[in-house]
Amino acid sequence: MRTPRAGRAALHGRHLVLGISGGIAAYKAAYLARRLDEAGSQVRTVMTDGALRFLGEQTMAAITGHAVVTTLFGSRQAGPSPHTELARWADALVVAPATANVVAKVANGLADDVLTATVAAFDGPVVLAPAMHTEMWQQPATARNIRLLEGDGRRLVGPVVGALAAGDSGMGRMAEPDEILASLAEVFEDTLSGLTVLVTAGGTREAIDPVRYVGNRSSGKMGNELALEAARRGARVVLVTAAAPPDIPWGVEVVPVESAEEMAHQVWARASTLDVAVLAAAVADFRPAGPATTKLARSDGAPRIVLEPTPNVLAGLVERVEPGTTVVGFAAETGGVDRAVHKATTYGVDFVVANDVTSPGSGFGTDTNQVTIISAAGECTPLEMMTKRDVAGAIWSHVATLREDEA
Numbered sequence: 001m002r003t004p005r006a007g008r009a010a011l012h013g014r015h016l017v018l019g020i021s022g023g024i025a026a027y028k029a030a031y032l033a034r035r036l037d038e039a040g041s042q043v044r045t046v047m048t049d050g051a052l053r054f055l056g057e058q059t060m061a062a063i064t065g066h067a068v069v070t071t072l073f074g075s076r077q078a079g080p081s082p083h084t085e086l087a088r089w090a091d092a093l094v095v096a097p098a099t100a101n102v103v104a105k106v107a108n109g110l111a112d113d114v115l116t117a118t119v120a121a122f123d124g125p126v127v128l129a130p131a132m133h134t135e136m137w138q139q140p141a142t143a144r145n146i147r148l149l150e151g152d153g154r155r156l157v158g159p160v161v162g163a164l165a166a167g168d169s170g171m172g173r174m175a176e177p178d179e180i181l182a183s184l185a186e187v188f189e190d191t192l193s194g195l196t197v198l199v200t201a202g203g204t205r206e207a208i209d210p211v212r213y214v215g216n217r218s219s220g221k222m223g224n225e226l227a228l229e230a231a232r233r234g235a236r237v238v239l240v241t242a243a244a245p246p247d248i249p250w251g252v253e254v255v256p257v258e259s260a261e262e263m264a265h266q267v268w269a270r271a272s273t274l275d276v277a278v279l280a281a282a283v284a285d286f287r288p289a290g291p292a293t294t295k296l297a298r299s300d301g302a303p304r305i306v307l308e309p310t311p312n313v314l315a316g317l318v319e320r321v322e323p324g325t326t327v328v329g330f331a332a333e334t335g336g337v338d339r340a341v342h343k344a345t346t347y348g349v350d351f352v353v354a355n356d357v358t359s360p361g362s363g364f365g366t367d368t369n370q371v372t373i374i375s376a377a378g379e380c381t382p383l384e385m386m387t388k389r390d391v392a393g394a395i396w397s398h399v400a401t402l403r404e405d406e407a
């Protein structure tokens with residue numbers, strides 16, 4: 001089992017659907033929600049009719065800050081199709097307690113209420129914490145259903161031996177909320193645990209005079225998502241950014257910079273300490289030579305601005321890193337990936353992430369991105385259009401796979 005600290009880190013910023021079914025242990029789901037909230041997860045609750053007999057929906061709404069979803073049809077809390085809406089939103093589902101009834105339904109793919117329909121509509125990790133009387137747990141049908149769930153890759157936590165309802169005790173007690181939280185944290189691969197990673201973000205600004213600059217349209221969103229996702233996966237993260245950092249840069253050391261020169265200085269200074277560097281910033285290739293030290297005035301006439309090359313942050317980093325450091329470059333293109341392929345095959349990087357910033361839903365300022373991963377051998381793997389957060393996840397998974405292959 002992970003240490004509580006590692007577990008909490010892995011849960012930060014996660015979207016979790018907590019399904020509660022009608023067992024006596026339902027009251028403990030309130031404490032589980034509280035613990036998940038403390039760990040920084042966003043929790044939305046789904047309750048069966050049975051669960052509502054044991055626990056008030058207002059308790060869950062107050063703890064999670066979200067209205068509880070209790071019905072599949074005519075739901076006021078989650079739109080006309082609550083199960084698909086919740087399934088799309090969630091990073092993982094946890095059902096605690098899972099009654100014998102819910103265990104049976106999920107094992108067999110039934111979807112006749114909002115909880116089981118959400119499980120059926122969800123294609124990510126599902127953690128179930130069964131809780132029931134010993135006789136129910138020992139039923140051959142229950143044992144059969146548990147085997148089906150395990151075979152389907154569902155993650156089960158508990159039950160354990162202990163006090164049950166109505167003064168009974170024995171096997172069937174729900175695992176303690178902290179145990180369920182730890183199991184849930186394990187779902188999110190902690191693949192970057194112990195690594196130091198550096199991410200660059202934003203568009204650099206190259207001074208014309210103390211007031212004006214030459215810049216670009218990069219928002220820093222992609223770099224921010226990369227930094228946050230790396231922190232969630234357990235890395236020590238440095239974000240060297242020319243844009244606004246994430247609202248809550250949890251677990252991320254933010255180093256603000258403005259120009260390509262400053263970015264190069266901050267990145268190169270850390271080169272020898274890094275396990276992974278992902279340079280997602282849009283760094284200016286050119287800057288005004290000899291910027292004016294005082295504000296240029298209209299009365300002086302239009303200035304002639306002569307440009308000179310900026311330091312090449314990526315090339316300079318590759319020269320300075322220790323062997324074994326994974327270096328990832330980004331290439332913002334405006335049609336075709338030819339130049340990105342050239343970058344991937346000539347810079348000495350491990351791979352390049354290319355995106356066409358002119359295609360709809362992709363590139364600067366958007367919340368989504370469609371990228372192509374290009375290997376050092378020039379092999380192109382286009383990914384689907386997805387949120388920048390999911391792109392960040394795909395990039396870190398690719399980094400982890402490469403490092404595992406090289407180990």
Ligand SMILES: Cc1cc2nc3c(=O)[nH]c(=O)nc-3n(C[C@H](O)[C@H](O)[C@H](O)COP(=O)(O)O)c2cc1C
Nearest residue numbers: 021022023024048050051099100101102131132133
């Ligand atoms: C007092 C009481 C406690 C119950 N506790 C459990 C329990 O811990 N586990 C269980 O599987 N069923 C338990 N049940 C039975 C379920 O509530 C029942 O099977 C119900 O149909 C489950 O519905 P659901 O799975 O849709 O929530 C209990 C029933 C009562 C009346």
